[in-house]
Amino acid sequence: MKMNSAAPKVSNDRFLRALSRELVDRVPIWIMRQAGRYLPEYRATRENVPFLELCKTPELAATVTVQPIDVLGFDAAILFSDILIPLEAMGLEVRFDEGKGPILPAPVRDEAGLARLRIPDPIHDLGFVGEAISIANRKLAGRVPLIGFAGAPWTVATYAVEGGSSKSFRNALGWMYSDPASFRILLDRIADTTANYLEMQVDAGVHAIQIFESWGGQLGRDTFREFALPPIRKIVNRLLPRVPVILYVNGSPQHIESMAEAGSDAVGVDWRLPLDAVRARIGNLLPLQGNLDPCCLYAPPADLEKAAIAVLERGGGVGHVFNLGHGILPDVPVASVRHLIETVHSWKP
Amino acid sequence: MKMNSAAPKVSNDRFLRALSRELVDRVPIWIMRQAGRYLPEYRATRENVPFLELCKTPELAATVTVQPIDVLGFDAAILFSDILIPLEAMGLEVRFDEGKGPILPAPVRDEAGLARLRIPDPIHDLGFVGEAISIANRKLAGRVPLIGFAGAPWTVATYAVEGGSSKSFRNALGWMYSDPASFRILLDRIADTTANYLEMQVDAGVHAIQIFESWGGQLGRDTFREFALPPIRKIVNRLLPRVPVILYVNGSPQHIESMAEAGSDAVGVDWRLPLDAVRARIGNLLPLQGNLDPCCLYAPPADLEKAAIAVLERGGGVGHVFNLGHGILPDVPVASVRHLIETVHSWKP
Numbered sequence: 001m002k003m004n005s006a007a008p009k010v011s012n013d014r015f016l017r018a019l020s021r022e023l024v025d026r027v028p029i030w031i032m033r034q035a036g037r038y039l040p041e042y043r044a045t046r047e048n049v050p051f052l053e054l055c056k057t058p059e060l061a062a063t064v065t066v067q068p069i070d071v072l073g074f075d076a077a078i079l080f081s082d083i084l085i086p087l088e089a090m091g092l093e094v095r096f097d098e099g100k101g102p103i104l105p106a107p108v109r110d111e112a113g114l115a116r117l118r119i120p121d122p123i124h125d126l127g128f129v130g131e132a133i134s135i136a137n138r139k140l141a142g143r144v145p146l147i148g149f150a151g152a153p154w155t156v157a158t159y160a161v162e163g164g165s166s167k168s169f170r171n172a173l174g175w176m177y178s179d180p181a182s183f184r185i186l187l188d189r190i191a192d193t194t195a196n197y198l199e200m201q202v203d204a205g206v207h208a209i210q211i212f213e214s215w216g217g218q219l220g221r222d223t224f225r226e227f228a229l230p231p232i233r234k235i236v237n238r239l240l241p242r243v244p245v246i247l248y249v250n251g252s253p254q255h256i257e258s259m260a261e262a263g264s265d266a267v268g269v270d271w272r273l274p275l276d277a278v279r280a281r282i283g284n285l286l287p288l289q290g291n292l293d294p295c296c297l298y299a300p301p302a303d304l305e306k307a308a309i310a311v312l313e314r315g316g317g318v319g320h321v322f323n324l325g326h327g328i329l330p331d332v333p334v335a336s337v338r339h340l341i342e343t344v345h346s347w348k349p
Numbered sequence: 350m351k352m353n354s355a356a357p358k359v360s361n362d363r364f365l366r367a368l369s370r371e372l373v374d375r376v377p378i379w380i381m382r383q384a385g386r387y388l389p390e391y392r393a394t395r396e397n398v399p400f401l402e403l404c405k406t407p408e409l410a411a412t413v414t415v416q417p418i419d420v421l422g423f424d425a426a427i428l429f430s431d432i433l434i435p436l437e438a439m440g441l442e443v444r445f446d447e448g449k450g451p452i453l454p455a456p457v458r459d460e461a462g463l464a465r466l467r468i469p470d471p472i473h474d475l476g477f478v479g480e481a482i483s484i485a486n487r488k489l490a491g492r493v494p495l496i497g498f499a500g501a502p503w504t505v506a507t508y509a510v511e512g513g514s515s516k517s518f519r520n521a522l523g524w525m526y527s528d529p530a531s532f533r534i535l536l537d538r539i540a541d542t543t544a545n546y547l548e549m550q551v552d553a554g555v556h557a558i559q560i561f562e563s564w565g566g567q568l569g570r571d572t573f574r575e576f577a578l579p580p581i582r583k584i585v586n587r588l589l590p591r592v593p594v595i596l597y598v599n600g601s602p603q604h605i606e607s608m609a610e611a612g613s614d615a616v617g618v619d620w621r622l623p624l625d626a627v628r629a630r631i632g633n634l635l636p637l638q639g640n641l642d643p644c645c646l647y648a649p650p651a652d653l654e655k656a657a658i659a660v661l662e663r664g665g666g667v668g669h670v671f672n673l674g675h676g677i678l679p680d681v682p683v684a685s686v687r688h689l690i691e692t693v694h695s696w697k698p
């Protein structure tokens with residue numbers, strides 16, 4: 001079991017054991033965006049605080065990080081934050097207007113724009129994240145591990161270039177295809193920032209790291225290998241000796257082999273391919289995380305149960321962390337999440 | 350070479366030959382949304398006509414259908430229309446407000462809503478499409494084949510249920526998972542409508558049909574097989590004896606095998622997997638259509654050329670229709686499209 005020496009010991013170590021392919025009494029479960037709007041306790045905290053302020057106020061970020069553990073009993077907590085936090089520290093204004101996606105009013109569109117991006121000092125510029133980690137670990141009191149995270153460089157770059165979410169990724173892909181050399185500088189600068197940032201999270205005491213390639217599905221197989229994979233590897237290499245790393249890619253079907261070659265301790269797959277099909281392509285040695293379709297949480301209990309058990313059976317019980325294939329949606333009933341956790345915890349590996 | 354007996358003979362039959370895996374002098378090329386906003390001639394026609402009116406006015410729809418052939422010289426024309434046209438004929442109001450995606454103010458959300466959907470009479474309710482086909486064929490004067498099309502039932506259903514575009518497809522997937530039986534009725538009703546509609550297009554004289562599963566990527570491999578594939582098969586079976594059918598799926602990597610099993614004459618793949626990787630999975634017998642990343646059209650000529658030739662080489666020259674992996678974007682320079690066509694037509698299979 002790989003254990004960050006800066007992180008507190010935990011009584012429930014199923015999640016860390018699964019990441020090391022050790023036997024577990026129950027398959028561990030956490031879900032992406034578990035500290036989020038579906039949870040009444042989160043909505044209550046969030047009511048009076050803008051999103052970015054919540055991310056940047058350690059006490060509050062720690063509070064919402066721990067809520068799903070207190071209320072629902074997942075096997076791991078994940079730090080409440082946003083993948084655009086380091087981009088702001090690099091010098092780009094990031095706005096989260098209520099009810100809209102993120103907006104970056106002055107996106108970086110070409111080589112000249114790169115001059116506006118600095119490599120932040122993680123302690124000085126992003127120290128609030130380290131503080132949130134310390135407080136969250138204190139609140140968790142050794143119950144479960146705490147996961148730190150960051151966006152993968154390609155995904156973070158799309159926001160920097162598009163100025164927000166995008167349907168076509170026209171600006172990012174246009175730059176990539178027309179001036180690959182300078183686009184690689186952008187990716188590399190984000191990779192350096194991210195590696196420093198995650199190292200700081202490890203120093204602050206997270207038990208594992210997840211890298212989110214949320215827009216990986218926009219890239220073709222070979223383009224991903226050429227542009228997105230090298231900066232991920234750079235980050236993973238910096239963290240690997242100290243802490244288990246999970247690489248999650250949304251839009252994973254064309255990237256399964258590349259994900260396995262990133263060097264991470266586990267791969268997190270979306271809901272698009274069953275886990276046995278993933279194992280058939282990359283073998284049994286690398287632990288998998290996933291991969292229930294988030295919309296199964298709208299099904300009646302018996303159907304949800306059936307779908308969850310199918311994921312468990314295909315995961316095989318060893319080297320499997322149960323998760324959704326993508327983040328939980330805001331209007332999912334809490335009772336469904338509770339039933340999902342019970343189902344996973346009742347299943348004998 | 351499969352030829353619709355109701356369609357006029359064509360002098361340039363590369364496209365039809367490629368769909369029959371016959372030898373060709375040049376790999377044929379057309380591109381999705383080739384009658385679209387990137388083309389100044391299209392913008393000029395469109396300036397004074399709302400989108401839906403353009404679709405429903407046969408003379409105008411035929412005019413924009415033929416423009417890319419006159420101006421750029423593709424090897425096939427595709428009827429100008431929209432995949433939501435049959436949904437409107439089924440009884441759902443569809444609005445296209447300028448600068449926004451489609452909006453369906455009264456979506457169908459459950460079994461009760463199904464009562465509002467009727468199976469239209471294709472001649473009576475959608476006859477304007479048949480007229481546009483006749484006029485377009487007259488304007489084409491036997492130069493190139495004309496492709497008719499429709500959306501695949503799952504894709505069309507997402508609009509009916511979500512009331513427009515969606516990020517999460519929460520309503521459609523929620524219905525599918527919580528009441529699969531009634532969701533299948535929705536898909537089946539759309540399939541019947543679509544089969545009738547496409548048969549009418551065949552009667553009117555199209556040379557081939559493309560079925561667009563534009564939101565196929567939202568479905569996991571097994572869910573696609575369970576829900577999306579059967580209604581596609583139903584449609585393909587009705588058309589197969591008369592006309593070649595291409596099944597295009599956006600988000601194809603997890604569906605390649607399912608696409609091959611749909612019974613179509615060719616499969617159209619997105620840009621996410623190279624064509625040789627597709628062939629490795631389903632063999633050489635089924636012709637492929639695709640699959641340059643649409644954003645390669647922003648690259649300088651030499652790089653665009655290199656990318657296009659890579660697609661041609663991986664396509665292998667036989668049983669290959671060159672296309673983009675997705676629709677062309679509105680701000681692509683016409684010069685780039687021209688250069689792409691020249692590149693494809695200079696390459697010797």
